[in-house]
Amino acid sequence: MDTDKNVTYDATPAMEGKDETDSFTAVKSKKSHKRKREQDGADMDTETVATKRPQFPPISGEKLRGPDEMRKIAVPAHRYTPLKENWLKIFTPIVENLQLQVRFNLKTRNVEIKTCKDTQDISSLTKAADFVRAFVLGFQVEDALALIRLDELFLESFDVTDVKPLKGDHLSRAIGRIAGKGGKTKFTIENVTKTRIVLADTKVHILGSFQNIKMARTAICNLILGKNDSLRLFLTASWLTSHEQHDSLNPHELVRNDLLNL
Numbered sequence: 001m002d003t004d005k006n007v008t009y010d011a012t013p014a015m016e017g018k019d020e021t022d023s024f025t026a027v028k029s030k031k032s033h034k035r036k037r038e039q040d041g042a043d044m045d046t047e048t049v050a051t052k053r054p055q056f057p058p059i060s061g062e063k064l065r066g067p068d069e070m071r072k073i074a075v076p077a078h079r080y081t082p083l084k085e086n087w088l089k090i091f092t093p094i095v096e097n098l099q100l101q102v103r104f105n106l107k108t109r110n111v112e113i114k115t116c117k118d119t120q121d122i123s124s125l126t127k128a129a130d131f132v133r134a135f136v137l138g139f140q141v142e143d144a145l146a147l148i149r150l151d152e153l154f155l156e157s158f159d160v161t162d163v164k165p166l167k168g169d170h171l172s173r174a175i176g177r178i179a180g181k182g183g184k185t186k187f188t189i190e191n192v193t194k195t196r197i198v199l200a201d202t203k204v205h206i207l208g209s210f211q212n213i214k215m216a217r218t219a220i221c222n223l224i225l226g227k228n229d230s231l232r233l234f235l236t237a238s239w240l241t242s243h244e245q246h247d248s249l250n251p252h253e254l255v256r257n258d259l260l261n262l
Contacts, residue, residue: 098124
């Protein structure tokens, strides 16, 4: 009897442990829930029906153009007379070709350029402003007109003292080296680099394409620094590069006379 009681006593905890293990359920980790939600979301995204694109009526030209814009270019006192003499040459391409309105305000001494209902291209206002600004800086009207006709022309200005801080006679000699005797050095740089250069006191203005402006600026900086020998070599290399197509010509003979004047 004692043995039966012991067996029964020992078996009861074992049965309870078995029931407890059966009653426990496995708990899924949060990562598995998260992955399942992402998969469900991906499935839902793929099942969405593509919506039709909205259709808007075309915008009229007046609304697309927006309000009228205006540019003002200040005219210094020493350019009043040239502006008055060449006003017809300036007025004609701006009004007839670019379809803009232009006037000279006597009170503010500004050239005012404005768009109107006949203006077709908004960029015409920028071209006209650059054209007038180039003339005000000292360029000829014929040279400044290239800014209207061509899209790849730019204006660049810098001061001689930006290259090297010079004063007094040293500054005057640097400006003289840029101009040359009778303007020969300036003309040579213009012909070799295919640019137009204006010297106004200590200011240097260059008109041309981006690459040509870079070459002209390098040549002028060499003159300001007093590197005449390196300037000759630079101009020769630039001239040969721009005329390498003409094999029948002798480039050294053609450029020699201009370089001797430097």
